Amino acid sequence: MTVATGRLRVEQIMGTAIGIDLRDDLVPDAAVDAAFAWLRRADARFSTYKPDSEVSRLGRGELTLDACSLELRQVLALAEQLRFDSRGHFDVYRHRTDGGLDPSGVVKGWAVEEAAWILDEAGARNYAINAGGDVLLRGEPEPGEPWRVGIRHPLQADAVARVLELRGGAVATSGAYERGEHITSPLTASAPQDWLSLTVVGPSLTYADAYATAAFAMGSAGLGWVATHPGYRAYGITADEVRWIEG
Amino acid sequence: MPRRGAITAFLTAVGVVLLINFKTPSQQGLAAFSRQTVTGTQSTNGSAAPSASGQPSASSQPAATSQPTAAATPGTQTITGPAISYFFGTAQVQITLQNGQITDVTALQLPNEGQSAWISQQVEPMLRSEVLSAQSAQINLISGATYTSEAYRESLQAALDKARA
Numbered sequence: 001m002t003v004a005t006g007r008l009r010v011e012q013i014m015g016t017a018i019g020i021d022l023r024d025d026l027v028p029d030a031a032v033d034a035a036f037a038w039l040r041r042a043d044a045r046f047s048t049y050k051p052d053s054e055v056s057r058l059g060r061g062e063l064t065l066d067a068c069s070l071e072l073r074q075v076l077a078l079a080e081q082l083r084f085d086s087r088g089h090f091d092v093y094r095h096r097t098d099g100g101l102d103p104s105g106v107v108k109g110w111a112v113e114e115a116a117w118i119l120d121e122a123g124a125r126n127y128a129i130n131a132g133g134d135v136l137l138r139g140e141p142e143p144g145e146p147w148r149v150g151i152r153h154p155l156q157a158d159a160v161a162r163v164l165e166l167r168g169g170a171v172a173t174s175g176a177y178e179r180g181e182h183i184t185s186p187l188t189a190s191a192p193q194d195w196l197s198l199t200v201v202g203p204s205l206t207y208a209d210a211y212a213t214a215a216f217a218m219g220s221a222g223l224g225w226v227a228t229h230p231g232y233r234a235y236g237i238t239a240d241e242v243r244w245i246e247g
Numbered sequence: 248m249p250r251r252g253a254i255t256a257f258l259t260a261v262g263v264v265l266l267i268n269f270k271t272p273s274q275q276g277l278a279a280f281s282r283q284t285v286t287g288t289q290s291t292n293g294s295a296a297p298s299a300s301g302q303p304s305a306s307s308q309p310a311a312t313s314q315p316t317a318a319a320t321p322g323t324q325t326i327t328g329p330a331i332s333y334f335f336g337t338a339q340v341q342i343t344l345q346n347g348q349i350t351d352v353t354a355l356q357l358p359n360e361g362q363s364a365w366i367s368q369q370v371e372p373m374l375r376s377e378v379l380s381a382q383s384a385q386i387n388l389i390s391g392a393t394y395t396s397e398a399y400r401e402s403l404q405a406a407l408d409k410a411r412a
Contacts, residue, residue, distance in 0.1 A: 021387070133391045141387050152391035173391030197391055 011036050014043045014108055016132030022119070023126040023141055031122030035115040035129075042111035045072065048102050059101040078206065079106045086214035086225070105213050109172070109206035112136055116205075135171040136205045154196035154237050161197075161237055170205035174198050174216040194219040195236045202232035322346040326409050327355065 009032055010019040018039060020032050047053045054072050057063045065073065079092040092103040112131045116138065119127055126139030128147055137147045146165035153161040154175050164171060175197035200212040207229070215222030215234055223243065226234035236243045323345045330339040343351040 150389040
């Protein structure tokens with residue numbers, strides 16, 4: 001059988017499966033190699049599960065902030081900006097029950113976007129990266145066709161609640177099914193009840209991911225908050241309906 | 248933009264995380280990779296990285312063997328993926344294609360000890376129907392799914408890579 005195109009590679013990184021689906025035939029595999037190599041490096045540096053990672057050492061106080069890499073300081077600055085913007089609903093220090101530093105909520109999106117830049121610089125124009133259900137898109141899967149992104153049904157793992165057609169940007173979803181009590185409101189310290197899942201679509205995966213996390217924790221106010229950010233829109237799924245607000 | 252009319256058509260398109268467009272002569276998409284949550288026994292970072300055995304990633308070196316079935320009609324092809332081992336056990340799948348369309352997916356091996364056996368009983372029909380239905384759904388990716396049956400996926404992916412070669 002002769003098949004024209006579509007190259008998919010999947011690797012286990014950052015505790016999840018990351019897939020790169022490159023549709024540009026002329027872009028060499030080395031570009032995908034480089035993108036995965038970068039993701040592995042980012043994982044080694046930012047993992048909270050690796051005791052010798054830079055994040056773990058910073059969390060234990062073995063490193064001062066000044067001694068941290070530029071990348072880690074960038075990530076922490078981004079996290080601080082998001083904490084301020086979300087009025088504390090996105091907080092890399094309060095995400096964990098023990099209050100320890102866990103920048104995972106911003107690292108994954110950021111690292112995947114950096115990986116996308118590597119592909120861009122290699123000439124890639126049409127590809128998708130799926131990092132554990134958070135999706136970054138460029139171009140089209142086939143000429144004239146949009147990427148079709150299903151949003152997982154929050155109650156049925158085997159169903160899709162909605163399909164978005166996109167030619168770029170990012171889609172991130174936070175769901176109660178996924179992280180359970182991990183997402184808590186800093187104001188009530190309890191899991192929010194409003195959303196079974198909340199999906200954010202926008203230009204940047206880093207922000208879409210963080211907005212989804214924060215808006216989920218905000219409860220019913222979350223959709224409107226996402227829409228205050230130009231270019232971002234949110235879809236919330238409750239037990240009764242799919243609601244969405246476009247920004 | 249969402250298309251309301253499309254929703255119902257996809258309610259049966261199951262937890263596909265990343266679906267490659269498997270370019271068959273009929274240009275059908277094909278579910279090639281997803282991670283299917285089964286019991287919630289694996290959660291987030293760390294524990295959900297069962298690649299400790301150093302298995303190659305799905306597409307790296309597929310050891311799939313292609314063996315056109317003897318009694319099959321013309322255009323029918325049976326491809327066996329490699330056995331992929333995880334700490335849960337070993338998974339191996341076989342796909343049957345007819346004129347480039349997946350017509351059947353069977354698990355030759357799934358974990359069969361203790362809890363893994365229970366998982367296997369639940370997951371196999373689900374994954375199987377997922378692959379079969381998603382190829383017509385033409386969804387490229389799914390947002391919001393964090394799943395665990397990588398072994399099944401990797402074996403399936405390798406079989407698909409072989410089919411595309």
